[in-house]
Amino acid sequence: MRFQITDTVSWVGKIDWELQKFHGEEYSTFKGSSYNSYLIQDEKTVLIDTVYGPFGKEFIENLENEIDLGSIDYVIANHAEVDHSGALPELMRRIPNVPIYCTQQATKSLKGYYHQDWNFQVVKTGDTLSLGERTLNFISAPMLHWPDSMFTYLDKENMLFSNDAFGHHLASDTMFNDLVDQDELFKECIKYYANILTPFSKMVTKKINEIVGFGLPVDFILPSHGVIWRDDPLQIVHKYLEWADDYQENQITIIYDTMWNSTRDMAEAIARGIRSVCPDGVIKILHTGQRDKNDIITEVFRSKLVVAGCSTINKGILSSMAGILEMIHGLGFKGKKGAAFGSYGWSGESTDILTKSLGNAGFEMIGEGIKATWKPDQEAIRKCEAYGRQLGKEV
Structure with missing residues (x-):
């Protein structure tokens, strides 16, 4: 042709x-x-x-x-x-x-x-x-x-x-x-x-x-x-x-992976908290195990704050989240803030791993993250909403 x-x-x-x-x-x-x-x-x-x-x-x-x-x-x-x-x-x-x-x-x-x-x-x-x-x-x-x-x-x-x-x-x-x-x-x-x-x-x-x-x-x-x-x-x-030029929009992206939806419940509660103090911004919640990884990276690129959440498995994190974090680290984003959360049953390392990983990737971390055990109860959900409000005020 x-x-x-x-x-x-x-x-x-x-x-x-x-x-x-x-x-x-x-x-x-x-x-x-x-x-x-x-x-x-x-x-x-x-x-x-x-x-x-x-x-x-x-x-x-x-x-x-x-x-x-x-x-x-x-x-x-x-x-x-x-x-x-x-x-x-x-x-x-x-x-x-x-x-x-x-x-x-x-x-x-x-x-x-x-x-x-x-x-x-x-x-x-x-x-x-x-x-x-x-x-x-x-x-x-x-x-x-x-x-x-x-x-x-x-x-x-x-x-x-x-x-x-x-x-x-x-x-x-x-x-x-x-x-x-x-x-x-x-x-x-x-x-x-x-x-x-x-x-x-x-x-x-x-x-x-x-x-x-x-x-x-x-x-x-x-x-x-x-x-x-x-x-x-x-x-x-x-x-x-x-x-x-260290691009970002008025967007906050929550990325997560979950085994039994406990971390998903936390992600949605954090998003509600952010929305309550950021009524005009864009908030996106993306499941790293189900969404295309390059589309996730594009939303990270657009964002001023990235909140990462994951279940704990074998003292680590789920593979889809590990892969996304590796991509984020390699791409070297600048001028973005980060935060972390996670659910666990008995050891609970995921939140600390996420916090460290985003920090090593150059994100300005807001606090040390939030954790919840097993299926978050109403008290845990209220804490996640409060955490979301805190994050929203920081950006």
């Missing part, structure tokens, strides 16, 4: 309508996704990125229906991860001597994945490549989101090929941001940022400010997943700057 963007630039990627998981089992993609590859035809012909390996043969066949592969003068690898580079082995078997322009780190990654010593041409910020009437400008973008990442800018067309930055997992055959449901689009964008780019927020801000300082006009932002930004393309850049 080929989709013409301008007279010179076309999309030649793959829409994956069936994709449900990404990064192994780590990221949910319930709206599908796309692997965006772009073809530039000036005096020189350039292919920017490819597609995920399982679609490599189909990609090459479709590309051959559009152009003579021998006419490709340059390949640009903005990022070496296999969802972008997976079709390179199949492509390079056909055009083995064509140079691949990428960062120094990308050469290491591509060699590590494919064990091939292709004709790598290392570029860095400020380097250019003439295509005839148009010129490519390379911008190194380490840790957005891998050390090897870079952006490529095409003058005359004013296009920024941003790879994983400004992307999202959303399958659509309309291809442009102004032609898809806006709520759905931005829901996928914030989920993408929260789960993937949060740890690199300082670098996001620095790199965006650097690019803005170049004074390059931008009429299109072309990411490697999802739709192309053509209508007010800088709106997603402004969102990234907002999200990178």
